[in-house]
Amino acid sequence: MIDLHCHILPGLDDGAEDLEASLAMAEQAVVQGITHILCTPHHNNGRYENVKASIIPAVHTLQQAIDERNLPLTLLEGQEVRVTGELIAELQNDYLLFTDITDTYLLLEFPTMDVPAFSESLFFELRGMGKIPVIVHPERNSIFREDPNLLIPFLEMGCLAQLTAPSIVGVFGKKIQKTAHEMIEHNLVQMVASDAHGINKRAFYLKEAYEYIQKDWGKEKVLQMQQVARDLINGDSVTYPSYTEIKKKKFGLF
Numbered sequence: 001m002i003d004l005h006c007h008i009l010p011g012l013d014d015g016a017e018d019l020e021a022s023l024a025m026a027e028q029a030v031v032q033g034i035t036h037i038l039c040t041p042h043h044n045n046g047r048y049e050n051v052k053a054s055i056i057p058a059v060h061t062l063q064q065a066i067d068e069r070n071l072p073l074t075l076l077e078g079q080e081v082r083v084t085g086e087l088i089a090e091l092q093n094d095y096l097l098f099t100d101i102t103d104t105y106l107l108l109e110f111p112t113m114d115v116p117a118f119s120e121s122l123f124f125e126l127r128g129m130g131k132i133p134v135i136v137h138p139e140r141n142s143i144f145r146e147d148p149n150l151l152i153p154f155l156e157m158g159c160l161a162q163l164t165a166p167s168i169v170g171v172f173g174k175k176i177q178k179t180a181h182e183m184i185e186h187n188l189v190q191m192v193a194s195d196a197h198g199i200n201k202r203a204f205y206l207k208e209a210y211e212y213i214q215k216d217w218g219k220e221k222v223l224q225m226q227q228v229a230r231d232l233i234n235g236d237s238v239t240y241p242s243y244t245e246i247k248k249k250k251f252g253l254f
């Protein structure tokens with residue numbers, strides 16, 4: 001099982017505080033059935049700056065510590081990049097890491113309470129460069145939570161969206177859980193990842209999320225999402241069922 005979004009690197013952001021915390025997360029990941037983790041520290045979010053050149057050695061060092069403990073877990077180099085007006089310049093300066101070695105899929109995070117007005121034009125420019133933006137945890141963004149259909153313009157231009165495992169099982173509350181379920185139902189998201197930050201704060205829940213998805217949407221949906229995770233790591237083209245608009249319910253007396 002692949003986890004595409006995890007804050008396991010020690011001391012880089014609000015994830016694992018130190019090596020001990022990272023190794024505890026690694027042990028929990030193995031118990032979950034996770035075999036590969038894309039390490040995705042926050043970058044350029046106003047609080048943390050983690051450029052490509054600093055992440056690569058951090059992944060290598062943690063992998064060595066994991067191997068010394070004979071844990072069957074492979075780490076991969078990645079990044080969770082905040083959507084800002086500086087993004088194209090950061091890409092041109094080789095500050096950014098993609099999910100794959102072909103530099104195709106880029107994990108992008110919107111501010112929690114906003115989708116900046118320039119986002120569509122920025123993503124269109126990225127698509128013109130052959131890059132595919134992957135919008136992380138849209139269900140936790142207040143704009144998409146209010147109207148998940150606002151994801152559709154991004155999906156129409158070829159972007160993807162990644163759901164967070166704890167959202168599916170209700171860790172962030174019923175409203176976010178409801179939004180997550182709607183997004184799965186209407187294929188507005190194509191994959192699920194943990195966004196784990198620790199073993200006690202924001203744990204993995206990836207195994208539980210897949211079990212929940214299988215119960216409500218069937219094994220085929222799980223297999224589809226797991227294939228997308230593999231595609232993103234390998235840099236392959238993604239095939240996924242078409243999204244549909246969420247119809248607003250009308251209330252009346254009759």
